[in-house]
Amino acid sequence: MTSEWEVGRVEDLKPGTRRIINVKGRQVGVFNVAGRFYALRNICPHQGAPLCEGEIGSTLLPSRPGEYVVGREGEVLRCPWHQWEFDITSGRCLVDSRVRVKTFEVVVRDGHLFLIA
Numbered sequence: 787m788t789s790e791w792e793v794g795r796v797e798d799l800k801p802g803t804r805r806i807i808n809v810k811g812r813q814v815g816v817f818n819v820a821g822r823f824y825a826l827r828n829i830c831p832h833q834g835a836p837l838c839e840g841e842i843g844s845t846l847l848p849s850r851p852g853e854y855v856v857g858r859e860g861e862v863l864r865c866p867w868h869q870w871e872f873d874i875t876s877g878r879c880l881v882d883s884r885v886r887v888k889t890f891e892v893v894v895r896d897g898h899l900f901l902i903a
């Protein structure tokens with residue numbers, strides 16, 4: 787059975803920021819990526835680090851030899867323990883898409899964010 791959990795007011799979660807909340811005794815990170823909201827469980831599938839406390843940033847994109855192209859600014863979460871990178875929008879690990887962190891739906895209603903869990 788799913789439930790809704792209030793995260794807070796939309797205006798209090800600015801683009802590029804996150805909030806970690808407790809849901810059913812587990813921590814979930816809620817992220818604002820350029821005005822869209824995503825939620826990930828705060829546990830890295832590698833060795834259990836608090837993934838959602840990691841750095842939010844960009845990653846290197848596929849490019850020709852000798853070129854370094856940076857992209858996906860604000861969509862990438864880097865684990866604080868071993869720096870594995872995850873796509874905030876899907877929960878998938880960037881180097882191995884078979885590895886993913888659990889995601890949750892976030893809805894906006896009347897200026898408030900609600901997590902569906």
Ligand code: FES
Pocket residue numbers: 830831832833834835865866867868869870
């Ligand atoms: S615990 Fe996250 S990359 Fe190792």
